[in-house]
């Protein structure tokens with residue numbers, strides 16, 4: 001049988017969020033940076049993302065990562081991140097999944113008890129420290145690109161919800177943070193509130209994008225809020241002597257992140273630091289809707305353009321779940337997979353075009 005596509009994929013999840021890793025079957029693409037490579041893949045080879053993430057091979061609640069040679073000589077490996085609606089510059093759960101796969105399959109040498117890895121991503125270099133024991137990656141801590149706040153208590157008028165105060169921050173992607181009590185819900189039960197949280201999150205996201213369009217000062221193609229996080233206030237867990245909170249992160253195409261969301265954790269740290277609620281060096285625990293945990297820590301402060309910023313670190317665990325070969329039969333009627341409205345929201349029209357336009361303008365300087 002001759003297949004049109006054959007990909008070797010490692011199934012992985014990080015604190016519940018699936019981030020499979022493509023380790024062979026895709027050749028390198030041109031690009032001075034991984035962001036260039038991301039745009040190249042998105043514009044010329046997006047069929048891979050569609051094939052892997054759309055049904056029948058994929059589902060709305062998953063992501064997939066693509067291992068490619070790095071551009072930066074300081075990096076041990078490069079990887080690009082595919083999500084349901086877009087290729088994204090950076091992702092916490094996907095970084096943890098990718099490092100777990102690279103180390104536990106020997107693609108990168110594992111040192112015990114600690115392995116240092118430098119990854120080249122579309123958001124730049126990411127330094128990783130993995131705690132390893134008996135061939136297992138026990139935890140992965142990544143130091144993310146700088147995170148910063150665009151605005152605190154930004155008024156946003158949302159249909160049916162009146163005017164909400166949202167915090168807007170960047171942590172590898174753009175986030176809007178809303179106190180879940182402001183929408184009259186609680187985070188205790190994802191069976192009871194999950195669908196409602198997603199519907200409200202998508203409504204808030206649409207309103208925020210219509211009323212505010214933050215642009216990353218160092219990359220104009222990184223623009224606009226794409227995820228909404230419903231938050232609860234920080235409390236202190238006396239048994240763990242640590243600040244703790246829970247969140248529900250609504251990601252595209254309209255579903256809950258199964259992990260606490262690493263980039264969202266980074267952006268939240270920028271907000272907590274700006275509000276004087278988290279200090280440099282202080283750790284805190286961010287829980288997901290299924291009570292899995294990321295531990296966040298502010299490494300140091302910095303600047304991004306005119307913005308006061310922090311360098312965040314996030315730690316979590318990943319587990320390999322499968323080794324699979326994904327193929328495309330040339331007679332398959334769905335070479336880019338398909339979607340059905342019971343599990344997918346409407347396509348996010350204009351997102352790709354907006355990113356490409358900004359990228360082209362940015363390249364033209």
Ligand SMILES: O=C(O)[C@H]1NCC[C@@H]1O
Pocket residue numbers: 017063088090091092093094251257259260261262263264
């Ligand atoms: O942890 C994160 O940052 C990712 N989780 C799924 C969506 C985000 O990219």
